Amino acid sequence: MLQPLSPERNNERFNALVAALESGRMVRLRRLLSSLHPAEVAHLLESLPPTTRHLAWQLVGAGHRGEVLSYVGDEVRSDLMSDIAVEDLASLMEDLDPDDLADILRDLPETVVEQVLQTMDAQNRRRLETVLSYPEDTAGGLMNTDTITIRGDITLDVVHRYLRLLGTLPEATDSLFVVDRDDNYQGVLLLTTLLTRKRELTVAEVMSHGVEKIPASLPIAQVAQRFEKRDLISAPVVDEEGKLLGRITIDDVVDVIRDEADHSLMSMAGLTEDEDTFAPVFISLRRRSLWLGINLITAFLAAGVIGLFEATIQKQVALAVLMPIVASMGGIAGSQTLTLVIRAMALGQLSQSNIRWLLSKELALGVLNGLLWALVIGIVSATWFKGVELGILIGAAIIINLVFAALSGVVVPLFLRRIGADPALAGGVLLTTITDVVGFMAFLGFATLYLI
Amino acid sequence: MLQPLSPERNNERFNALVAALESGRMVRLRRLLSSLHPAEVAHLLESLPPTTRHLAWQLVGAGHRGEVLSYVGDEVRSDLMSDIAVEDLASLMEDLDPDDLADILRDLPETVVEQVLQTMDAQNRRRLETVLSYPEDTAGGLMNTDTITIRGDITLDVVHRYLRLLGTLPEATDSLFVVDRDDNYQGVLLLTTLLTRKRELTVAEVMSHGVEKIPASLPIAQVAQRFEKRDLISAPVVDEEGKLLGRITIDDVVDVIRDEADHSLMSMAGLTEDEDTFAPVFISLRRRSLWLGINLITAFLAAGVIGLFEATIQKQVALAVLMPIVASMGGIAGSQTLTLVIRAMALGQLSQSNIRWLLSKELALGVLNGLLWALVIGIVSATWFKGVELGILIGAAIIINLVFAALSGVVVPLFLRRIGADPALAGGVLLTTITDVVGFMAFLGFATLYLI
Numbered sequence: 001m002l003q004p005l006s007p008e009r010n011n012e013r014f015n016a017l018v019a020a021l022e023s024g025r026m027v028r029l030r031r032l033l034s035s036l037h038p039a040e041v042a043h044l045l046e047s048l049p050p051t052t053r054h055l056a057w058q059l060v061g062a063g064h065r066g067e068v069l070s071y072v073g074d075e076v077r078s079d080l081m082s083d084i085a086v087e088d089l090a091s092l093m094e095d096l097d098p099d100d101l102a103d104i105l106r107d108l109p110e111t112v113v114e115q116v117l118q119t120m121d122a123q124n125r126r127r128l129e130t131v132l133s134y135p136e137d138t139a140g141g142l143m144n145t146d147t148i149t150i151r152g153d154i155t156l157d158v159v160h161r162y163l164r165l166l167g168t169l170p171e172a173t174d175s176l177f178v179v180d181r182d183d184n185y186q187g188v189l190l191l192t193t194l195l196t197r198k199r200e201l202t203v204a205e206v207m208s209h210g211v212e213k214i215p216a217s218l219p220i221a222q223v224a225q226r227f228e229k230r231d232l233i234s235a236p237v238v239d240e241e242g243k244l245l246g247r248i249t250i251d252d253v254v255d256v257i258r259d260e261a262d263h264s265l266m267s268m269a270g271l272t273e274d275e276d277t278f279a280p281v282f283i284s285l286r287r288r289s290l291w292l293g294i295n296l297i298t299a300f301l302a303a304g305v306i307g308l309f310e311a312t313i314q315k316q317v318a319l320a321v322l323m324p325i326v327a328s329m330g331g332i333a334g335s336q337t338l339t340l341v342i343r344a345m346a347l348g349q350l351s352q353s354n355i356r357w358l359l360s361k362e363l364a365l366g367v368l369n370g371l372l373w374a375l376v377i378g379i380v381s382a383t384w385f386k387g388v389e390l391g392i393l394i395g396a397a398i399i400i401n402l403v404f405a406a407l408s409g410v411v412v413p414l415f416l417r418r419i420g421a422d423p424a425l426a427g428g429v430l431l432t433t434i435t436d437v438v439g440f441m442a443f444l445g446f447a448t449l450y451l452i
Numbered sequence: 453m454l455q456p457l458s459p460e461r462n463n464e465r466f467n468a469l470v471a472a473l474e475s476g477r478m479v480r481l482r483r484l485l486s487s488l489h490p491a492e493v494a495h496l497l498e499s500l501p502p503t504t505r506h507l508a509w510q511l512v513g514a515g516h517r518g519e520v521l522s523y524v525g526d527e528v529r530s531d532l533m534s535d536i537a538v539e540d541l542a543s544l545m546e547d548l549d550p551d552d553l554a555d556i557l558r559d560l561p562e563t564v565v566e567q568v569l570q571t572m573d574a575q576n577r578r579r580l581e582t583v584l585s586y587p588e589d590t591a592g593g594l595m596n597t598d599t600i601t602i603r604g605d606i607t608l609d610v611v612h613r614y615l616r617l618l619g620t621l622p623e624a625t626d627s628l629f630v631v632d633r634d635d636n637y638q639g640v641l642l643l644t645t646l647l648t649r650k651r652e653l654t655v656a657e658v659m660s661h662g663v664e665k666i667p668a669s670l671p672i673a674q675v676a677q678r679f680e681k682r683d684l685i686s687a688p689v690v691d692e693e694g695k696l697l698g699r700i701t702i703d704d705v706v707d708v709i710r711d712e713a714d715h716s717l718m719s720m721a722g723l724t725e726d727e728d729t730f731a732p733v734f735i736s737l738r739r740r741s742l743w744l745g746i747n748l749i750t751a752f753l754a755a756g757v758i759g760l761f762e763a764t765i766q767k768q769v770a771l772a773v774l775m776p777i778v779a780s781m782g783g784i785a786g787s788q789t790l791t792l793v794i795r796a797m798a799l800g801q802l803s804q805s806n807i808r809w810l811l812s813k814e815l816a817l818g819v820l821n822g823l824l825w826a827l828v829i830g831i832v833s834a835t836w837f838k839g840v841e842l843g844i845l846i847g848a849a850i851i852i853n854l855v856f857a858a859l860s861g862v863v864v865p866l867f868l869r870r871i872g873a874d875p876a877l878a879g880g881v882l883l884t885t886i887t888d889v890v891g892f893m894a895f896l897g898f899a900t901l902y903l904i
Contacts, residue, residue: 043800046801047803047806164647174643192620195643227706228706229489229492231491250702254679261710268717281817291784291788295781303774306772310770317765319772320762324776329751340727342717343718348495349499365736368733384759
């Protein structure tokens with residue numbers, strides 16, 4: 001079981017920073033900020049309320065700002081960038097990798113992107129344009145262009161001399177990519193192989209074919225699955241013709257995995273994975289009220305169903321007391337199945353052949369849980385309101401609702417995916433609408449037929 | 453925005469496998485399974501219903517079984533291991549890394565662990581015992597002991613010769629660890645540095661001090677944060693005295709990140725992150741019905757509140773029609789705040805100094821959303837039931853419930869963490885209990901006072 005985080009270590013630095021901010025000790029603050037890794041500065045900025053965040057941002061050294069921006073979430077990033085004059089943006093981004101740069105540029109207006117591109121040298125501009133030409137959520141949009149390529153016919157000794165000539169290697173370099181004359185990807189030479197094999201051998205003799213090339217159009221979620229399954233550190237990205245375009249490194253994949261997993265959690269509450277925890281009230285208000293509005297429609301729908309049975313409730317008020325139990329049990333049971341299915345979808349576990357099995361299983365669980373809790377709820381209700389019929393009625397409604405809940409929990413997300421909607425975002429709303437409507441309809445309908 | 457996965461590629465293989473299973477073509481199936489990476493076999497097994505899963509598992513070559521087990525989730529693993537005789541377990545685990553082995557052994561009875569330990573040579577046994585001596589959720593439990601260590605006073609040329617002598621390096625080796633005579637950690641020599649710098653230099657001259665040592669007792673969630681922030685590929689683990697014990701590699705950290713993020717999602721539905729999607733009905737039934745039982749208690753509590761106002765509802769049945777709207781809006785608004793706070797906790801964003809700001813913000817959102825939707829719901833209700841007082845009453849109840857929802861969304865998870873409970877697991881139940889009780893109490897209470 002994972003423990004919730006105890007962020008003591010962060011807190012120390014964080015509290016020192018806030019203390020410095022509050023007491024206006026700007027010199028100390030500036031020193032504090034410059035001693036941190038850009039990722040830590042990014043994390044601190046994400047944890048600050050708006051006013052303090054902008055104050056701290058002003059104190060981040062100009063040379064670090066670009067890298068800090070590459071570490072913050074999309075929402076916080078546009079918040080921070082609103083502080084920077086367009087003419088300063090270009091210089092700020094000089095030292096960034098093409099993939100981080102592309103990520104930032106996608107959020108900026110066309111004119112700013114043009115300006116930034118103009119300040120770059122021809123080679124970097126071409127690299128950046130390659131990355132920008134692929135959508136953000138594909139391998140091409142995620143890749144970096146800092147690959148080191150070698151030919152297969154040279155000896156390891158030559159490779160050694162070449163690397164010493166280069167003097168430095170890009171971060172997260174665990175392998176060199178072997179290409180032919182036309183830049184077609186052939187395989188990788190792992191640095192560990194380069195270091196352990198005899199110098200006289202040629203690259204072709206020792207290179208590994210185990211790292212599959214990734215098509216630039218592959219969705220990043222699938223890139224992440226491939227990295228997870230094969231324990232990759234870097235992998236080559238190629239165009240449709242197999243020509244090497246760049247590479248994807250594990251640090252970018254980790255961000256994808258974190259975002260992807262957060263996506264399901266946050267979407268189920270109508271939030272986004274980039275949600276800025278400390279966004280100003282009025283920015284949050286729009287999205288939050290929209291979500292409440294959508295849910296209100298379904299609440300009125302459920303109220304409409306109850307409204308059909310006003311006369312019945314009038315005669316037997318116990319129904320009004322007990323009806324939320326029927327709806328609530330259906331909602332809870334349905335959410336369990338829905339969450340399980342959404343996670344299975346995200347992990348790529350579902351296919352034609354096992355969905356039927358899963359549906360039967362969930363239905364069986366619905367029936368069994370229905371029988372169990374129908375009994376409990378029936379007995380409690382019958383005792384509470386001294387009416388055996390009422391107990392039988394609510395029991396029957398519970399069974400029906402739990403079976404519908406199981407069915408909806410499997411079918412709703414599959415249907416939403418089929419029509420291209422996001423199951424994590426729309427699934428919960430649709431599911432509770434169904435369990436509310438079915439629950440109220442079954443319970444109050446039975447009551448009208450048999451009780452009154 | 454992340455797209456839900458389209459698992460076409462997996463599906464092809466998966467369907468071929470299921471077709472072979474169903475048609476009983478065991479030879480083809482065995483060939484199919486042996487052509488896959490152990491991680492892919494693990495993924496396929498996780499995607500199969502019980503009977504088919506055990507059939508396929510019988511066909512996995514004995515030499516691969518250990519590694520396949522290291523890739524499956526905890527629940528599926530104990531399912532698969534139930535098929536294996538104790539005397540076969542030891543041989544199955546021969547080729548596993550100590551960290552994977554430790555992970556598997558923790559789930560086995562003491563006697564089996566003893567048997568496995570006895571089959572190992574002294575060095576491997578000592579390594580495994582080191583890993584087993586630390587809890588599973590700490591750096592020590594996650595680490596591997598396959599470190600390559602060197603001294604600072606030798607030249608890079610000597611390191612080169614040493615590595616060629618070794619012949620192979622462990623997976624995910626991006627650096628060698630520099631230790632002193634007493635095994636105290638000094639720094640890392642990156643392979644990229646080793647390859648690009650002059651051979652005459654000593655290790656001490658070029659080693660990096662940028663990779664902080666990780667105490668063996670550090671919780672894995674914090675290990676993951678450090679890897680994410682620093683873009684690490686491997687990092688040294690040390691004991692209290694600073695002696696090098698082993699290393700943690702990014703592939704294990706990726707699993708931690710995936711589990712951690714899944715944990716919040718699954719816990720909020722009363723499931724675990726290791727949940728076997730295809731567990732047999734009776735195994736799932738126990739956990740699911742327990743969760744429904746807990747939620748039933750809160751549903752009866754809400755029903756009890758409604759029961760207090762039976763007389764009021766009798767006189768004005770419109771109240772029964774509208775009351776689920778008040779409870780539902782509170783539940784939805786509260787869940788948004790709760791989810792945001794739980795995510796912020798998991799990311800280590802919350803501290804003394806920003807919680808107060810967050811609470812004020814969420815309260816402000818509660819008031820604003822309350823006013824907005826009180827107006828809408830009030831007007832619709834007044835029109836529907838032709839009663840202005842009713843509209844005003846429900847509006848007031850909505851405002852009160854949304855403010856309480858915001859307050860609970862922040863306070864409930866903080867309180868649960870303080871008392872050592874898991875906010876993701878218990879937060880939702882507690883929150884909806886509060887919003888149900890407050891919603892019904894406010895709406896029906898006001899109605900009793902002013903309407904009747």
